[in-house]
Amino acid sequence: MVGARPRIFLPAILVLASATVWAEAYDEQTHGLAQKIAASLKPRETVVLSFRNLSAMTSSDVNAAQTALERELRALGVTVAGPSPGAAEVAVTFSENLREFVWVAEIRRPERTDTVMETRTKPPARTAAPPMAIEKKLMLEEDHRILDLAPMARDLVVLDSEAVSVYENAPGGWPRKLSVRIPASRPWPRDLRGRLMVQGEVYQAYLPGLTCIGNASSGLGISCREELLWPVGAGPGMLGLAQFAASRNFFDGRVVAPNGSSKSIPAFFSAAAVEPRREGVWAFAGIDGRIHLYNAALEAAGGWTGWGSDIAGIESECGTRSQVLATASGDGASADSIVAYEIVGGSPQPVGDALPFPGPVTALWPAAERGVAFAVSHDLHSGRYAAFRLAITCAH
Numbered sequence: 519m520v521g522a523r524p525r526i527f528l529p530a531i532l533v534l535a536s537a538t539v540w541a542e543a544y545d546e547q548t549h550g551l552a553q554k555i556a557a558s559l560k561p562r563e564t565v566v567l568s569f570r571n572l573s574a575m576t577s578s579d580v581n582a583a584q585t586a587l588e589r590e591l592r593a594l595g596v597t598v599a600g601p602s603p604g605a606a607e608v609a610v611t612f613s614e615n616l617r618e619f620v621w622v623a624e625i626r627r628p629e630r631t632d633t634v635m636e637t638r639t640k641p642p643a644r645t646a647a648p649p650m651a652i653e654k655k656l657m658l659e660e661d662h663r664i665l666d667l668a669p670m671a672r673d674l675v676v677l678d679s680e681a682v683s684v685y686e687n688a689p690g691g692w693p694r695k696l697s698v699r700i701p702a703s704r705p706w707p708r709d710l711r712g713r714l715m716v717q718g719e720v721y722q723a724y725l726p727g728l729t730c731i732g733n734a735s736s737g738l739g740i741s742c743r744e745e746l747l748w749p750v751g752a753g754p755g756m757l758g759l760a761q762f763a764a765s766r767n768f769f770d771g772r773v774v775a776p777n778g779s780s781k782s783i784p785a786f787f788s789a790a791a792v793e794p795r796r797e798g799v800w801a802f803a804g805i806d807g808r809i810h811l812y813n814a815a816l817e818a819a820g821g822w823t824g825w826g827s828d829i830a831g832i833e834s835e836c837g838t839r840s841q842v843l844a845t846a847s848g849d850g851a852s853a854d855s856i857v858a859y860e861i862v863g864g865s866p867q868p869v870g871d872a873l874p875f876p877g878p879v880t881a882l883w884p885a886a887e888r889g890v891a892f893a894v895s896h897d898l899h900s901g902r903y904a905a906f907r908l909a910i911t912c913a914h
Contacts, residue, residue, distance in 0.1 A: 544583055544619075547638040551621050552590030554634035555608060558625050564597040564605040565625075572613040580612060614640070650836040652843070652858055652873045655907045657892075658685060658692045664894045664903045665712030666883050670719060670734060676905070677714040677723050679706065684734055696738040700730060709767040713748050713883065724748040727764030747774065750789050751831070751884065757789060757800060768805050773816065781816045788882070790831035792861045793840040799861065801842060803827045809844075811864060820864040823847075826854070828882035834889045834910035837869055838862075841910055843891055845879045846872070854879040856893060858910060876904070 559565065567588060571580045587610065588598050599605060607626040614620055618637045625632040657667065662678040669675075674685040674692055681699045685692035706726060713724040723730040729745035732738050747759040750773070761772040763785075771785045786802040793799060798814035803825060811820040826845030833840055841858045844866075848854055855872040856879065880903070881894035891908045 544579070544638075545586070547619065547621060547636050548583060548586045549590055551610075551623060551634070551636035552587055552594060554636060555623050555625065556591060556594040556596050558632045558634055559596060559606065562595060562597060564599050564602065565591070565608045566601055566605045567591075567598060568607065568609045570609070570611045572611060573619065574614065575612055583612065584610075649913050650834070650841075650858060650870045651911050651913065652856060652870060653909045653911045654873055654893075655909075657905045657907055659897075659900075659902045659904045661902055663710060663880065663896075664905050665710065665725075665881055666714035666894075667892050667905050668714045668716040668721070668886065670716050670721070673734075675714060675716055675721050675734075677712045677725075678903075679710055679712075682714075682721065682723055682730070682732060682738065682740060684738060696734065698732065698738050698740045700725065700728075700740065701742055702728065707765055707767055711762075711767050711881065715749060716886070724762070726762060726766075751791050757791065760789070783812065783816060784810060786810070787827035788829050790829040790842045790844075790884075791840075792831055792842060793838070801829060801831070801861070803829050803844075807847075809866075811861070822866060825866075826879070828879055830882050830884045830891045832884055832889055832891050832910065834912070836910055836912035841869065842866070843882060843893075843908065845882060848878065850878045853877055853898065854895065856882070856908070873908075875906075 569580065569584050575583070591598055609624045609626065611622045613622065618639055621636045623634050625634070657674065658676070660678055662680050665677045665679065667674055667676045670684065672687045674687065676683045676685060681697050683694050683697040686695045700723070710726070715722045719734040721732055721734070727744055727746060728742050730740050730742040732740045746761045746764060748762045750757040750760045756776070758773055758775040760769040763770045768785055768787045771783050772780060773783060774780050783802065785805045787805060788803045790801045792801055799819065800812045802810045802812065804810050808821050808823050809825050809829070810818065813819045824847055826847050828845040830843045831840065832843065838860050841860055843856050843858055846855045854875045854877065856875070857868050857872045858870045859866040860869050875895040877896040877898040879893055880896050882891060884891050889909055893906045893908055895904050895906070897904055
């Protein structure tokens with residue numbers, strides 16, 4: 519029977535622990551109310567206790583309060599009994615307001631009713647730590663509009679409004695070591711966007727109506743052709759290719775899957791993979807201001823409002839292991855922020871605090887590295903463009 523002992527002692531330990539926690543919170547208030555009740559009674563007067571709970575106290579706390587109050591009254595010489603002729607009725611109500619716990623006792627006799635009260639200030643509310651946070655690291659700043667960036671071994675490839683450049687990872691910063699101008703044959707759209715993909719020492723730069731390719735091992739040359747299709751997603755979460763409207767800043771809705779099949783959805787600014795290793799759900803930031811949710815077959819599965827036009831899906835070790843980063847819904851001329859969400863039951867749930875930026879976020883793309891995205895912000899004070907590496911960190 520040795521093994522039966524923990525089953526006997528464990529509940530007792532839990533009860534004692536619970537009682538200790540309760541005592542720390544309510545013992546002083548119980549003692550104060552008992553003294554006030556006793557002061558309103560005649561010596562050795564018999565009372566009948568009744569209780570009512572109008573507070574957020576749990577049933578176990580209420581039971582503990584009742585037992586403690588009866589014990590305190592007996593210690594003060596009050597006789598506590600069941601219903602009996604001539605006994606005073608003491609009706610205790612547990613209540614609270616925004617600032618205090620309020621316990622009220624009505625001492626009822628045929629000739630009169632006395633009321634006593636004991637209050638206790640509530641402890642400061644504990645704010646639960648967010649389950650995760652976005653870690654932001656400044657990579658570099660430029661006067662020209664940064665469109666996208668990607669690591670190339672230890673270096674960094676940057677696509678801006680004028681060139682493709684390689685920046686060297688050096689102590690204290692990222693000096694530029696190679697650069698090649700983009701041979702654009704016509705003016706760019708006003709709200710220019712671009713996408714950069716790197717594999718080994720080869721890069722591909724996607725711009726409105728133009729796709730360029732180059733190799734860092736051969737002096738970062740560049741060769742461009744007219745092309746409208748851009749990659750959507752990154753790594754295992756790649757959706758396929760989407761057609762970018764050459765004279766605008768959004769995708770027109772034509773999507774080409776990796777197997778070559780084509781499908782049309784409403785025009786969108788950006789897309790984010792949701793749980794790419796499972797159902798393959800996608801969220802699209804539509805040009806109508808709504809977020810549209812689609813399943814793996816690109817069939818509509820829901821939607822919502824309240825996000826900005828830039829979203830990116832990333833995987834992490836936190837929560838459901840799949841988050842969507844989304845900019846705020848703003849006018850593009852004020853300070854912006856990015857929030858991490860998880861999509862639960864087809865609805866977005868924020869999983870951390872908003873990450874502020876010194877101006878509007880002009881680009882947000884998932885990186886090839888798992889759990890990482892790159893964001894670009896236009897600093898409203900300096901007028902420069904700053905590129906940041908974003909990564910999800912778990913709360914501990």
